[in-house]
Every structure is written in C-alpha cells, then in structure tokens.
Amino acid sequence: MPKAKDRMKVVSIHLAAAVVAVLLLLAAKRTPAIAVPSPQCQWQCGGVDIAFPFGIGDNCSLSAGFNLSCQEVQSGVYRPFQGNIEVLNISLINGTVRELNPVSTYCYDSSSGSMESSTWYFDASGTPYRFSDVQNKFTVIGCQTLAYITDNTDKSYQSGCVSTCQNVSDLTDGSCSGMGCCQTNIPKKMGFYNVSFDPASDTSQISRLGLGSCSYAVLMEAEEFSFSTTYITNTTAFNDTNSGRVPVVMDWAIRDDGAPSCELATRNETGTYACRSGNSKCVESPNGPGYLCNCSGGYEGNPYLPDGCHDVDECKKNSPCPSVGGVCHNTVGAYRCSCRAGRRLNKQNNTCDPDTTLITGVTIGFLVLVIFSSFGYMILQKRKLNQVKQDHFRQHGGMILFERMRSENGLAFTVFSEAELVKATDSYDKSRIIGKGGHGTVYKGIVKGNVPIAIKRCALIDDRQKKEFGQEMLILSQINHKNIVKLEGCCLEVEVPMLVYEFVPNGTLYELIHGKNQALQIPFSTLLRIAHEAAEGLSFLHSYASPPIIHGDVKSANILLDGNYMAKVSDFGASILAPSDKEQYVTMVQGTCGYLDPEYMQTCQLTEKSDVYSFGVILLEVLTGQEPLKLDGPETQRSLSSKFLSAMKENNLDVILPSHVNGGQGSNELIRGLAELAKQCLDMCGCNRPSMKEVADELGRLRKLSLHPWVQIDAEMIESQSLLSGTTTASFEIEVGTTGYPTQEAENLPMNPRSSYYAR
Template sequence: MVVLSSSSSLIIKPDCPTKCGEIPISYPFGIGAGCYLDDWYAVNCRLSKPFLASINLELLNISLEANTILVNHPVFNTCVSTGDYKESANLENSPFFFSDTGNVLLGRGCYLLVYINHNETYAGCFCSCLIKGDATACLGNNCCHSTIPPFLQFFNASAEVTTEKPDIVKQCKLVFVVQEEWIVRKKWNPGNSKAVPVVLDWGIHYSSFHRLNTSTSRCNDFANSTSTNATLANKSFSTSTTASNSLVYKCNCKGGFQGNPFILQGCQGVAIGFPSLLLVLLGAWRLHIIIKRRKDIKLKDKYFKRNGGSLLQQLTSSDGNVNRSKLFNSKELDKATDHFNVDRILGRGGQGTVYKGMLADGKIIAVKKPKAIDERKIEEFINEVAILSQINHRNVVKLLGCCLETEVPLLVYEFIPNGTLYQYLHAQNEEFPLTWERRLQIAVEVAGALSYLHSSASLPIYHRDVKSANILLDDKYRAKVADFGTSRSIDIDQTHVTTKVQGTFGYLDPEYFRSSQFTDKSDVYSFGVVLLELLTGQKPIISIGLEEGKSLVNHFMDSMQEDNLFDILDPQVKQLGKKEEIVTIANLANSCLNMNGKKRPMMKEVAMVLEGIQTSSQKDNGNVQQDYEEAEHERIEITECWDVVSTSTG
C-alpha cells in the first residue's frame, strides 16, 4: 500500500491487508484503522469473508474501474422463515446506490404482482401462470422481471396474489433485486437462497476529496478545484452527481493511465523521457487522431446499420408522408445538448433520459436517450418511428426524427416548455391555477388525441402509458400527449397486442394485468384515472390522510357507492365547477374504469361526451345534463355500473 505524503490529511498505513480470503480489497476500501478513506469504506474480515461495516453486507467484489461493488443482499421469500425480509439494506445518505444498469427486479409465483417502492417511486411486474412447470427463461410465466429506478438507496418489497384460488394463495412468493448477470447463470431460480448478489454503484462524497492527495488521478482535479458544482460537471472528467442530498463523484485514472486513482501515483502510464522522442510522439498522436476518426466513422456506420438505418431509409423512400430529413446525425445532437450535459436534463424515466437541446437554426428540441434497446426488436422500433413520425395532431407531441449513429437510437421531439399536468395537479402552482374550465379543456384535448391515435391514425396506435406525467402543457397551456416509448401500433383487424406487462402503478388496467393482452380499452382505463386526478387533485396512489397507500380508483369507487363524491373533490373543482358537469364526468370516469374492458367506452366516444359537456358549459342556460343525455342517447351507450370492486394496482 502506498503511503501518502505528510501534506495530506490522511496517512495510509503501509501494512494494510490487501485481501480477505480470496477477495482483493483496494483503497479507498480497507481492513483496519488507517487503511480506508472513511467509515463508509471500512471492511471487516470475518472467517475469511469481507463485510462492508457501514451497511453490514458481505462484499463479493470491488471494481475501481466501474465504480461498483458486488454484495450479498437478502431475498424476500415466504417459503423460507428466515427469509421474510421485506426491506432492503438502508443506503440513504451513503455513497452507495442500487445500480439500475447492473440489477433487475425479479419475482416468482403464479398470478402474482411483485413490486418495490420508496417515496412513491415504484418498479414492478406481473407473473402469470399459463404454463405449469419451472421455465428456464423469465418471460412472464411463473416469473417476471423489471428494471429498477435510478439512484435507489432503500425500498420495500411486496408480493400480492391477484386470485382467490386457495392453492395459488398458499404458493411460495419471491421478490428481490439481483445482479442481472446472475439470473442467466441461475436460470432465474434462487431456490432457497437467503441472499443473492446485488450490484451497488459507489463514489466519493465531495466533502471527502480534501483527504485525497494524488498526482495523476482525476480525483486530484476535483480536490483542488474551487469551481462550482455545475462547472465541475461541465469538465471532461469522469463525474457523476446523484439525486441524494450529497454530491458523489466517480473517479478514474486519466486517459493513458491505469491503476488506483485514489492513492499517490496509483495511476501509471507512459511518459516522455527524452526530447528527441517528441516529434515521434507528435506524429504518433496525429496518426492516432486519423485512425480514431476512421474508427468513429466505421462505428457510426455500424450503429446506423444495426439500429435499422437501411430499413428506415426504405420506409422513408417508399412513403411520401415521411420526410427523409428526420434522420439526425450524432454530431449535431451532441452539440445541441452540450455533449448531453447534466444541466440540460429535463427528466428521467424508466425508458431513458430526456435532454433539452438547441439546433444550429435556433430551434429548441427535446432529445430522448433510451437506456437500451433489444437488437431483436430493432425492426419493430424502426416501424414505430416511421409511424409516429406521420402523426400530426395538435395535442400530440410531434416526433421530429431520430439518430441511429449512436449505440442506442436517439429520439428527437418538439420541445414543450410548461412542464407536465402531474406537476400542476400535485404541486399547486399559484401562477397558473387549474380552474374547472382549464381542467375540462385539458380532458377534452387529451381525449381527442387518444381518439385520434386509436381511430384516425394510418394504423391504430395504443399509447400504453397514459398518465398525467405524460401530458405536457405548451406555451399556451394546451395539452400535449407525450412519451410513446412503450407504444405499439397494430393491424386494423387486430383487437389486442400481447406483451410483457409494462406501465405505471395506479394507472394500469387490471384486466391487462391478468391477461397480458393490451387493448384500446386499456388506454381508456388509464385515461379514467387521469379524469379522477382532474376531479380530486389526488395522486393515483394516495399519499396523505387516512387513505394513504390506497389506490385512487378504489377510493373513488367507495365514495361513489356511499354517495360521497363531493367529499373527495379538489377545492377548485368544488368551488368553480357546475354540479351537473362534475357528476356527468364522474359517471364517465366510472364507465372508463369498468373492470370488464368490453363494457368501457371507446376513446372516440369519451371524446364526444367531453366535447358535448364543454360545448354545453359555454351556453348561457348551462343545461349540461340534458345535452349530455341527448348526445348519449343518439350516439353512444356507455354508462355501466361498477359490478366488480377494483383491486389496488399500487
């Protein structure tokens, strides 16, 4: 172990152990006093097994290059008495995070909804039981898996059976976060394991950098910098800021060096020894640049072909409705987003990260950078891009094009400046209060957009993630339906699409949960939840009061049955809305949320009813109920009683 100079505030002992059993221990981690940076990285060696003392988990591996560690983490297993462990290790305020790229959420059981949650951040999936026996691949039958949210430091695990069959209720239920590579080796089955390997991302708290004294490490640049955090993030260093209250940085050796960046002279590389070598090295550097440019060109071409560029070109040349200029190059998007600067991030989601950008002509855009895309689904992705690029509706966020020259395809959308409906509903904005007229206008616009997608697009398109967070408001506060990352188009003669269950808790159609078959009526159900948000101002999973943790749908249904609708309304709605209009929209939401999808109205019928309410609202006589009943009698028949009590999807 290298000893730091006396000018440093930390002296590393020269006789620090470098292994515990067969596991190498590298600084800033260490065994014994004076061998680690601070208490977060202290390692206890027990019976030749290392344990990270700060979080009390067995340490399986340390990667300085990737800034990850591998630990053994408990499994929630109802069949093992000692494994009934519903809470994760608590990493809050630590420099450790459950890796969203190295782990997945895994569940096993029949007719089982499994999920984890923390501070209203959810991730989960549904296990059906269509085929008996143990599968060797986790494809939704008796087993399911899902991604986890980024920057997660604590969660609760839950497993809910969605049937009342006694033999299913008594089944073993498993839910756990696990290293993605491990599930391939174990064929998705942990057996009676009490713990499984989990990947943790880690870094160094900014407050600890003054204790490092390195010469070739990038950490040294951080430690000696007096710049602001934003400036640090803009430097070409390997930095990573987290969503926690503290800044955490990931450190690597500079280009051309390798080793341990946390100790003095820990990064070793080639240096110029004699002036006579200068010209040779300069020539080698120039040759390196030329070779690198050629490799970049070849790599872009490789990505373009792999990401379906040839197929998209065929589609654009054969279809006059698709503009070939919709293919952006990686250089212009990199420049537009300031190299995908963290300061340009508009939002993060399960599908990827969205950045704000500006093109050379001054046009403001939103660039979506997906996490990953399955190469087997590239053709499906390209077909979706071609279809979505043809959508031209005033209340749908327009897809301007895509870039296929990068490892994962980038999607380019028009920029919508005024945030999401979710923000205005659940974080009241005094500058723009959501009056009853505005709520009704937004409902009309969203319903019209979904009706267009279902019934008027060249091929029917199911959105599959309708929620208030995916409804944006433009500069005139008009609604724009966004985020088609999970959308699917279908042939006109199809009635549904069978997929792995995806979506957002609180909005998901229970019928879709049971069958894995998504129909246009599944979008109708999700829109019904949005109507409830507009009426009540409550979140899909209620987070305050006596009903905390209960689904908004169940709360609404109970209130309807008890004739207490007006007790759960948002004060703005109760004060400014007309009673007849409120009751009519509540009945419409009731129809949209019917447990039987066939009894729900079509989106075009929902849009017609809402437009009728809006038109009637603008008349002086205000006879909304009469106009609605006449329109319903003439055009549609949608009002159904809620004949089955909904179960919570959260």
C-alpha cells in the first residue's frame, strides 16, 4: 500500500465558470441596473424560458450577474449558459436556477497502478447565487470512499461523507444510507464549494473483488438522484448515465451591496430597487442576504418589469366560493363571493345557507299571486289550447288542403275533432290497433251511427313524416274510385296528424295468397278478378287523376279487400304527383324489396312504369302463390321475378307454377296469357312495359277468356271435385277471423273483420 500511495496522482481541474462569475459580479457592481430590457432581447433558448431579471444580450438583464448566453452544444442544438455552466430552468416565484454541475471522480488506474482524481470546485461567492441547502445534498458513491466538501480555502466549513461496502449483496437500489452511497446536508449561505477525496480511499484492492474501481462525489439536487447498484459494479456507470454532469439548484436573489435586504431596498436610496411592478412586494431571501420580488396577492406575472403583475381571475381557477349555491365575482387583485337567490353567505363556514327571511316573503307573495291569477289562468289556458289546435291545423296544411278539396273537387270530406277520434278509439286503446307500418299506426274506430272507420296516426312527427302525411292527404282527397280506399276525413288539430279512411275489413291480397290458414280455399278466378280491380285502380291514378299520380309502393300488402272482397288500393305515403319536368329525380328511393323497379333504383326517377313493374310482381304472386323475395335458398332462387324471367326465357314455365294451376286448353291459354302479361310488366326497360291501362284491359280480356264455355266447364268440374273431396287443386289460401260472415258474391268468399295493412 505505501508504494501504491506513492504512485497516486491527484489532478484537480478548476471550473472556469467560477472566475467568469466573479468578473461578471465586479462588472455588475460598476454598472447601474437597467430599468426596462431592450425589445430585441432573446427570451428563450433551447426550450428554456428566460425571464427578466435574467436576459440574453446587451441591456437585457437586470445586472451583469444575471447575464446568460445561448450557445450551440451540437449541430442545430442550443442551450442557455451562465458562463460555462448550462442552465436547465429558471423560477421567478421560487427564486431558483437549476444548472448542470460536473461530477468529481477518484479512480484506480490499473495500467499505472495508481489513483487518479478529477475534482471540481464551484465558486459562486459574491454573485447573486447560493447553493440551495433545502434541495441539494452532498452525495458520495463508492466502496471504502471518504470525500470532503469545504466552502472556501480557509475551510471555515468542512464536512464529509463515508461510503463503504464489502459485497454486492449488501447494496440496495434506491437506498443511499452509507452502503455504496452516502448523502449529507449543506449549510445555508454557501456560495463556494470544493471537493476532495481522502488519500486512504484506495480502491485498488476493491476493484479486484468486482466492486468497481471509481468513487464519485458531487453536490447535486437530491430529488433527481436515485442510487443504482450498477454505479458500484460498473466503473463508469454513474458518469455514463449522467454524462458527467448532474442538476444542482441555486438560490438567487438581488444581492447588491447597497440593498442587501428589503428594508434598505425599499428606501430606494441607491435607485436600484428591483421590484418595478406597482402590484409587487419585496420578500427577504431565504438563503443569505438579499431580497426577491413577488406579485402581491391576487396578482401574477413578472414583478421585475413595470406593469408586469396583472390581476388573477380567481373565479376561473378553483373557485374559492361555496360550491353549492355560491357565485364568484372577480375584482381587481381579489374576488368576492355571493349566494344565489334564497341563500345567504356564511363567511365563517364558507357556505351558502338558506335565507329564511327571503324565503318567507317570497312564499307569501307567491301564494297571493297564485290566488289572484288562478281565474285568469283558467281563461288563458282555454284560449291557449284553442290556439295550439289552430297552430297544428295550419302547420299540417289544413287550411290550404281543405280549401283546395272544397274548391276543386267538392268531395264530401269531414274534419274530425280530436275528442271525436279519442272517443271512437277508446282513447287509442291497444286492442283497437289493426295495423302498424313505416308510415303510421292504424286504429279501428266507431263514430256516430255505429259506422266503422280506420284512423291512421303518423308514427313520426319529423319534417319527412309531415311531408308524407300531407302528400297522402292531398292525393287521396282528389280520388273517388271504387278500387281505391276512400278518405273520409282527417284531424289536424293535434301534434301528430291523423287520416280517417273507410274501414276495409277483409285484410289484404297478400294475406289471401300467402295466409297460413289452410281451412279455406279460394278459386283462381277470384284472384284474377282482384288483380284486375287493383289494375283498374292504378290505371285510374295514372290516366284519369289530374295531375296523374304515381303510387310508388305497389305490392299485394297494399291491396285491401272490402266486405265483398273487392280490391282497394291503399297507402299513398310514398306516392308523388307525376312531374311535368321529365328530369325530376327523387332524393331517396322508397318502396319494398322484391317489388322495386330496377330502373327506378338505378336512375332515382319514379315513373308510371315503376308501378307497372311492381304490379307485374303481384301477377307472379297470383300465378305461383310464392312470395316475391325469399332470404333462404340459393341466391338465384331468392327473387321471384328473376326466377320467373329465367323460366320464361327457357320456355319452361311449368317449373315455377304450382301443380294445381293446370287444366284444359282454355285454362292453359289463360295461364300463358297471364304469364306473358307479367313478363311484359317486368321488362328491365321501362319504355318497353305496357301502361297500367293496357294491363287492366288485358286482364279484363283474360277474365272474359276464363268465362269461355269449355273453360268454364273445366273450372266447374275441378271445383265440383274439390267440394266432393273436401280439397281442391285450383285454389289459394286465405286467413279468416272467427267473426267472419258470408257475402252474396258468386265465389262465396269468407269475411275477415280484421284489416291491419293501412299502414304498410
């Protein structure tokens, strides 16, 4: 060991920044403080805000001791420096500056067999800066290490810290209590410190045990340090982690010789009082002589600048007023709390308590007001109700539509009151619902004279639904045809408008064809008649209504059947008046899948031929007894129209016809004629389809064909066989209610008192 100590070399590297700081201080003593920084000053460097009294550039800082520089540390990267010390951040409120402080090292050099030290001292004495005794600690890292810290060359203050360790297992991450790491506090007012290692701290033998060959000592910010065992086992781990520099916190203050305290500074005898803002105050430095400036209570900003402190809006931050019922009012430099009406501020508890006096007075006044206004309220309420009804009537277009119906058509049309319809439906009882759909809900009602009616109540009340309601009322008010459902009247004085139809009791053509009741059968000739009557109704809409009307949602579910099973076309919620402009398009395609015209879906242009296509699908339902669209099965078999057209193309119609649709020569001719008509209606090009009038005429011809003598004989034979056997092969299913009653029609069809398809 003595030889090793003889070979020990101690290298002491002194921080040049300390000399620079002293020179700046001497310059500051000879230079009067500036009043206002220059507008050309730089107030940010490398992401660090530089606030006055600090500054970068000439005439930018309060004094030379606060001068900083912005230096390029690598290509394109700049950092603020105080002399040669890098500045991390500046706090005006706390009076601190965080800087990077070099680490002193004491290492065993195996090549030379001697100890080499690299120690630093930091001289800030005589400057505005002091080492923070609160946030800094003298930290020593190593095994068998003793390091000293002194405040000056006279060693008026000297302290040390010992760190020992024998095994790696003795060390604990995060613990700095003497095993591998040691920390000690420093006193106040330190402006200088020097680091030295005890020569007895020889790590030559420790390094051979794998415990590292270096020791470290530095004054640093304690909060930023966490001990790691790698600092002992790895020779350069601590320096590599921190790049040889660690944060240290400096307390700064205005420390001019002429004003070392607030008492002297506020006398303003030297003319260098730094608290320039009118709303600022002087605060004694917590670390040595000098003072700081803070904004007065209720203000924030920079107190070192004229008008630098501005009012704080306490109400925008966490309101200091009571959270329940309290109201915060910002004032200049302060705030004021009040309570909402009916409460009184309790300053002791900072709460808003009920104001019993005010509550009592308000209650009495309210009771008097209620007594005197009750009679007037009853009168006004009645007037208001009448006004609301009138507003609804006008909103739903009642005046315009009613006058138009009276002047143009002269139709018998009833405007029902809300009370009449409420009574007719037992206050819209659920048992009275006979149909629901996308356009509304339908109720069965009984009015004076025991007359049944169907009341359609719109399901929605948005603009689109109101438009559809007005559209349907306008269309139906212009139509008087036996094969179109009759509009008896309407009710417009309610928020949700209502239409009143004739009551059609026997369901729909859809139910007649696809119903689940297997007990009753219907002849094919009856279905042909119903289809003919529906075609007559649509033909009337297209050819005789003025202007022509396009239904827009033709389907078997919208063909109602009255007491005699006569067809009645219904549901005009998707209908439009035929436009005079051929280029008019709809903004949204409406209709039912399986019935929609492909040309309509492609062009968004609804025409009379769109109704013809949909009616062609109905003819297929009559012919085949199948539904227009099936979601199960092969994709090519899902669409009835596609399947039918494919069969017609292959001249194999029998493939989709039910086995019972067969007969003699006349029957085959009838089926072929009906199939050919359906094929023409389903033509992909609308211009090639027949008109609805031509369809109705052709159905009339086919009905006459069904009455040809040999055809009739054939049909009677089939029907007679069915009556004898109890079954039939030339029939379709219908659904009949328990209260159905017979009619005088030749087909002897059953009656169905339920009808639930007005709203489809």
